[in-house]
Amino acid sequence: MAELLVEATGVAKSFDGVPALLHGELLLAAGEVHALCGGNGAGKSTFLNILMGLLQRDAGTIRVHGKEVHFKSPSDALAERIAIITQELSPIRDMTVAENIFLGREPRRLPGLVDHVAIVRQARQLLDELHFEVEATRKMSQLSLAQIQLVEIARAISQNARILIMDEPTSAIGEHETLVLFSAIRRLTAGGVGVIYVSHRLEELFELADRYTVFRDGRFVETGPMKTIDRARLVHQIVGHEVAHQRRPANVGQSDAEILLDIQGLSHGKQFQDISMSLKQGDILGIYGLMGSGRSEFLNGVYGIGPRSSGVVTLCGAMLPPLRPKVAIKRGLAMITEDRKDSGLVLGAPIRHNISLSILGRLARLGIVRQGRERALSARMMKHLAVRAASDRLNVGSLSGGNQQKVVIARCLASEPRVLICDEPTRGIDEGAKQEIYQLLRDFAAAGGAVLVCSSEAPELLQLCSRVAIFKKGRLKKFVDAAQSTQKTLLHEASLNDAVQEGEEHVHEQSKHSNGAKPGLVASYG
Template identity: 40%
Template sequence: MLEMTGIQKTFGPVKVLHGVNLEVRAGEVHALLGENGAGKSTMMKILCGILKADEGTIRIDGVERHFAHYDEAIAAGIGIVFQEFSLIPYLTAVENIFLARELRTRFGLLDRKAMRARASEVLNKLGVEVSLDVPVAELSIAEQQFVEIAKALSLDARVLVLDEPTATLTPSEVEYLFRVMRELRSQGVAIVFISHHLEEIFEICDRITVLRDGEYVDTCEVNAIDTDRLVEMMVGRKIESNFPPKTISNPNARIVIDAQEIQLHKNGPVSAFQLRQGEILGFAGLVGSGRTETALSIMGAFPAVRVKVEINGDPVPPKNPSEALARGIGLLPESRKEQGLITAFSIMQNISINNYGKYRRLGVFLDLAAENLHTRQVMQDVRVKAPGPEVSCNTLSGGNQQKVVIARWLNHNTPILIFDEPTRGIDVGAKAEIYQLMRKLTEEGYSIIMISSELPEITGLADRVCVFRSGAIVATLDGAQITSEDIMKNATTGTLRYAA
């Protein structure tokens, strides 16, 4: 159904695609894999008419096509669901699905009844139930994902591109999405699936095309390859182990955070935990179990009912994030693009943004030479791959954007770091680098709270694990106790503790 042959693309002096090929059959789920920066998104933007290839051909059903813009690709049956949703949050699902192509009556008025019926028909075809009459901002992330897919299918898309569709979904929502994808596959839709979760590739995909550094590597059947070989194709080398060796837990290490009592909500359960110097403390549990809220309450960023916490022996907890920063706590938030970075700013601006006092001279001037020097040093420390500090963050891969946020806190000398979903949306090679960096930091005396929904990440990296259920910690696991089975057992049946 889809053939892309010899696709080349250059941005200025940088060639990002070197004659790349992709062939997708009707009724298959085809994985497009590669590290961040491999050229996957550029390839899909060319397919959708958002970018124009310098060379190469696109054929739909054997007919060569040239798309001047997105609308022409839509008319040819191409639909795409981007990693960042393109929904307008204050419009309903129906209004979003028919945005800019509303159905009208013969009098030129909006035919809301017809649009609602058509939207309902498409969603029923997917086998999903979504409220059609509330703003999409009130829908869950999974429901918004299905609205995006319905929007593409309402355009009679025969080729559907799903770019990181599972990045923000819970395991049950992922399984539901896969059921929808299987249904679309049975209807003859060709699906291009982009994901960094290799276990998903083996579960849902039929074939795989791998790109590396803008070049075509190979296309193969899923059942003809294993994970190790696939990773080697993606990164160009063997990754012997994703996770560096754990440190031996030292119960006598200095306690940097002593959370004696945290109650998130009125009449809710209470938590207690300790973070020691030089360790990675994992926060595990199901989505909505209170992991992020507990971490933010320590920083004064979540209005918990009760917070009895000592930071480095000081019994007065921070009242707000600014005070937490002054006490040496840095946060790598779950959404790096919305909360962690100003992507239009340069690397240097993002690293310096809350620490300009470090470069102030005579009270009013900035020592730009010192700022540049410090930025280059900390970029080198965390291995940010970029030509220089002046590069805009929106040109960086997800892994490098994550490293820029980490570099900011190292530049600010924050010995306590909270990493919320530190590897979400980044590739296997970049994940391994982030893991190595986290372990290196703890060896240098930093203390890390790592919040993660990925059990392999928790079991492979955390020195100790706090398991959450229904808004509170129900167990703290150490050593041989840190297994997926023990974590899930406590996350679903652990005993909650309430204030006396």
Template identity: 35%
Template structure:
């Protein structure tokens, strides 16, 4: 269906693609993977007509093509669903689906009844039950994604490209998406699937292509490569180098935080957890099991309806984020753009945000002091940017995440909570974040990590606490930490006692 041959593309001072080859067959899901900067986004934009290649040949549906603008590629049957949806929240589902291709009746007037019916037919084809008259702003993220796919089906879609489609959904919503993609594949649609989540690649892809530094590394059937080899292709080093060495066995660190019988109304019930200095504790379980809610209760972001939290021997009946920060607890949210970063500010302002007293004097901000701190943290955490004044909006996901970690590491003297710390970042950035986490733990900080990636949990955690349906279902440590054991605890009925 699509064949790229010898495609190169350069920008000022940067060679984004160097004579890459890439092809997609009708009726297949072809995964495109690689670290940030590997050339995936540039390739997508060339396929979609947003960029013109400097050299090379594009063939689509059996003939050479030269897109002048994105509309040409879309008219030919190519549709891209980006991580950030292109939807108008205050228009209805039907209006969004047919925007620019409105159903019209007599005298060119929009035929609203036909628009609603055709939208309902498209949604039914995808197997989803969404009211065409509902405002997009009222939809879940998963349903918004189905609206995006429906927009592709307005035309005869031949090639569907999805860029990090599960960055904003997970669990059952992701499984429903995979089912829709399988149905489109069965109809002969060619699908390019871009994701950092390797478990998804092995679950749904037929073939996988790896790019690195703007060059094609390998294309292979998914059954002919394993996770170990795929990561080696992506990062140029052995999988065993991805996770740093775990804490050496010996006397456990002191308990710095203890939550007892903590309940969060309707979300968590009677949960208990201990965090020890120098130890990485993973909070695992299925999406919706109450992991984030328990962590937010500990930090004070959600009110606890019962139970107590003890920090360094001092029992607190209630806690707020301000109290938690004052006690040396930090929280890296899973939503770095919506809740973690001030996207319109620079690196320096984002790093200092949790402790403004450090960079103010007499109520005035000392920008030179703020920049000096930022330069130190840029070096400490190997943050790739032009300097303290770089807007975080212009940075990659992995470097944005390092900025947040740098912020909280300055204030987290006792406990650092990281909710999905590597979501949406590439393997190379993940390795850096893992190194940072282990370094913080080795310095004596207790780390609480929430993660949906089982290899990450197994590779990083000294101890794993598993939740199911709002309750603790078990605890694992040492050699007992395996993917099978975690899944067993995550899917069985909750129990009060911790499993050794």
């Protein structure tokens, strides 16, 4: 049997008397990828934060490299060669990519004097080895969410860890970047690194993991080899009941239905160029593209939170001016942004205030928000979207990821939109919550609305949409019928060229069979 790197049993943690983890248990062996599975609120992140020294456990035993440990801080965990990629990104935006990667571990020429040339050189070497297309000298504030995610991954790998914790590492990146990451992970495990991997994208777990452990409601449920469980049983163990999957029927929008959103010739520099599309009542139209395809920039330009230099956006017959999201909201457009914690929610504010944020003017009299109307709105939307919370006075930051996303949707629906734009609407949430959100979007379209949804998960678009628009290098390449397409179809159409597609298939094979990998991938860093 391979060397055990982590042995955790009976780990428990409560906050103000409320248990977040009742019984956490996990064994991690050297050279394996261990999938830690569970829905939002299952206790996974609490368990991993305890293992990393970010939280102190109330009970239980944790052994690392065979000895019992009591980490008081992350520095204690780092000293034992444990590194983590957290679900919540934490870049220092005014610093460069290279400075973020080696923060606190900067190479020095003399005591107290940082060697900036060496930082850039080592960062470029690491990014090249990982095949991450990010320039080491760029400021973090200039990067997309997906590029920031890649930098966070590179930073963790650079720490020369023996135990690497990955909490939703692919939540903000596309499928091509995910395959590249898998190849890097396989090279690491070939050198004896053990990886604890958390993802709500179940297809990733079946592709990558050797073993699985399931947590539910703060408790250990079961563990075993990944090859001994199928998707249906894993979902059942995660959520505690069967989850129905529906495929959206083709051609839901009627040919004679009203056009709600019409976009003609929308462009902005090299970000997106000459894009035209329209949505009718009942439509759910998907957008798919690789990182850098311009899809999020296009959506931001349509809604008005990003620039557009030319083109026309018409909503229900009225033109929308650029950079005027208030006008868009007033005329019937709402948007679920890519990063709920950064631009979708005010985490320190109550659920009630987050839901009413877009329509405070409608709830106010003489400039003062009428509390009764705000409470009524909050109660109605929480019931409609099944937001699970003891009270709407709770800060939204205390909710699980799935419930946070429902609050974002509630805020959007509170403005009574005709068209809903969704950029990564299920990022970082579990399978059960995903299916609930899919049904909410279907219901919205069936009631006479239209949905424009962008996702880096091809299976999500194929399940939810009737058509998918393929973006490539800032242009709309083509529309495909979702009912006649597969995940491979979308990835192939979005790839830069056939050589890229062949390279992706090669990376895919390497990620599964990595016998000749470079075990010293991280040896030069840290």
